[in-house]
Amino acid sequence: MRDLYPRLLTALGAVLALWLILGFWPLSEASKAVLSLLVVLVCGVMLWRQQGTNRALATRVKGTRQEHLPPEGYQGAVILVCGDNTALFAPDSWQRETCHGWYLRVEDAPQLPLLVQLFNQYRPALVPQLSILLATFPEHHCCEGDFIHRLRGWQRAVGQCHLPLGCALPLWGVTWVSPPVAGTWAEPVWFSALNHHPEMQVHQPGQVNLPLSQWVNDAHGRSRQPCVSMALWLGSLLAWRERTIQPVLSVPAGDLPALEFCQQGVCVAPVQGEQSNLWQQHIASYTTLPPGAAATESSLPLPDLFLPELPHRPGITPQSVFWRYAGLLGGAFLALAMLASWVNNQQFIRDIGDHLALYQRTSGEWAEPVLRAQQRLQADAAQLGTWQRQGVPQRYSLGLYQGERLLPLLEAALTDKAPLPLPHPVVTTTIPEPETLNLDSLSLFDSGKYKLKPGSTSVLVSALVAIRERPGGLVVIAGHTDNTGNPAHNQLLSLKRAEAVRDWMRDTGGVPESCFAVQGYGESRPVAPNGTPEGRARNRRVEITLLPGANACQIPGSNINTAA
Structure with a gap:
């Protein structure tokens, strides 16, 4: 019975560690699996060493056996x-x-x-x-x-x-x-x-x-x-x-x-x-x-x-020693769980804030970006409503959940600003809709660089073909990054990448520089939450938007005159 308490403490520590990893810490699935396996292995080694230490200690004290010791009471x-x-x-x-x-x-x-x-x-x-x-x-x-x-x-x-x-x-x-x-x-x-x-x-x-x-x-x-x-x-x-x-x-x-x-x-x-x-x-x-x-x-x-x-x-009893250390483990677990819950809530608030900011900045733009931003807010509001009815996930709980005050803000934003109507079919016959091409930054550039990689030619050729099929329009090249790193550095990096794409199309495809407008937004216009690796990958992009406009510029070999 006396050997049971150290083993119970070890098992309790392992259970609380697994609870933290699987239920609270914002980790990827692969990281959770590796850490969980590590906790199980460490727990097994500790239990094995405890049993071996007890046997070794009893044999090292020569002459004196456990029956020579006074009883526990x-x-x-x-x-x-x-x-x-x-x-x-x-x-x-x-x-x-x-x-x-x-x-x-x-x-x-x-x-x-x-x-x-x-x-x-x-x-x-x-x-x-x-x-x-x-x-x-x-x-x-x-x-x-x-x-x-x-x-x-x-x-x-x-x-x-x-x-x-x-x-x-x-x-x-x-x-x-x-x-x-x-x-x-x-x-x-x-x-x-x-x-x-x-x-x-x-x-x-x-x-x-x-x-x-x-x-x-x-x-x-x-x-x-x-x-x-x-x-x-x-x-x-x-x-x-x-x-x-x-x-x-x-x-x-x-x-x-x-x-x-x-x-x-x-x-x-x-x-x-x-x-x-x-x-x-x-x-x-x-x-x-x-x-x-x-x-x-x-x-x-x-x-x-x-x-x-x-x-x-x-005197102290083994039970009191067990409960003392169990209380310490419980306190450490509660502190780490609250820290993880706070981090999860802060990340969740930042994601919704990004969606709200993107939705507000689309004022005066064409209808499709407004509709996409509105759909993101509707999805966020639906998720908050589901949690309100069915209960908050434990990784956001422990008294730190703030979604209840975010839901009215989302509903007010959706009510105050209605999305612009999509262009009428009649209009589309005379004025073409703008077309946006999304290029993955990692397929064009190395991480943190703005020099085109050798293998990016195939991706750029496809975009150049689309530009030449619609001559005379303005080509808007916008660079975007995720929220990793310094915001000022991210804005400059996105601008440099957009300029690198423009220079390649100008030099390779013969498109006049007057046909291009270059912008660098950095991390200010995400299209997905930055809290996951998948979302950050979607935000690292170069957008090429073909804005229709007669006589905006002249493509060599075409009959369209360059605007004054």
Whole structure:
């Protein structure tokens, strides 16, 4: 069940991405197909890697299995025991549970960040209950150099634990040492040093914690002498820690961070030590009499008395983590969908605006262009009316649709300006209708150029034949572009292309230059929406209009006189 939430998040992200691509983004069909396939492939790879990462992580944390971890609903503290931890656990045991906490043994320093990552993957709800205990036994070491080297390794491992979590775990340390005289104390004695207590505190089960000085002063009779000895013993231990442990862990060294303990404690209990260990060496340097070695076969007590003093954070469940990231994905989807809807609406408004502008500019022209412009507006109005009745497509929705305010404008334009009537058949017998030839710019010119291509001759020859069949009229050559690029550049490019067509017909067909009128409209007179590749292709054109007019010019070889 815990592995299901990351997979659900991955699947949710893929579904939202496909929804954006297919339902909102203004892309061509080929682009939608390619992006959809890419999303599906990425989702499949992520699911496969998640499953492989889970298996690899479980195998890399040697010794510790998932059954050693506390259950997901565990309410107590979870402590990762580092350092000298063999005396705290039974042989071949990796976990130890008490009334207040769940202690996990960390075999070596490289295993610590992996174990934290394992918790983050399989027990995310227990991460706020995690803490790191650095256990030290000076009686288990004989060489101070080896002991400091081990501390450096744990220092690096603790610093790496924040990488999978994004925050540092609470770190606390406890030192176990034998009492000054074997058999003096029947039960272990616990001492702690807290930041909010200036003096060492004595922890006694079922009693209020006492400062060390008060604990010694309250002792009477025969019990006072052991308490004084214990206080002196504790002072020697603190001096050893300040000389050996504190300089190593509290000072950064290279890539090793400085470690700060939230709590430090001492447990005085019989410890099975090595001969000539660090603690014996330290005591002998002061008294010249090494302490006697104490032996015990059972596991030493765990510091449950210190757990209430540890910092606590509220826990999170896998469900809350899932809904948090699902909310982030939903928010990102909504923002991108609204952006795409805004772009679609702006493009739609520009297209209708172009149609309205074209319709208004046809005032005073011949009837056929007016009729074509009117038909475009009627088609736009019919589409808006259909959306008003049946619902707006989702790519224009999300509260950004503005077609309702465009429909009255279209209806008013169609009502205020009626199209001019087509010429009467009787008139056409005496005055020929103007004829317009549309030439595709890409068949004549390279993209962004105005020099005729070598293969454009066949297209121009057909137009020249039509011109020579109707001699004496004015030949209007108009260049047009789409809305891609700078408007001023597009206007100049359209004019240059029209001049190139005129020059070819003048030089090749012998048509006098006085028979031509050259115009460059740029992107101002589209015949199709610029929002699609097909519409932009139709707008890139050169129009040749043959205007009838007797004696407008003279074609060589004809009997028509050139007008004055």
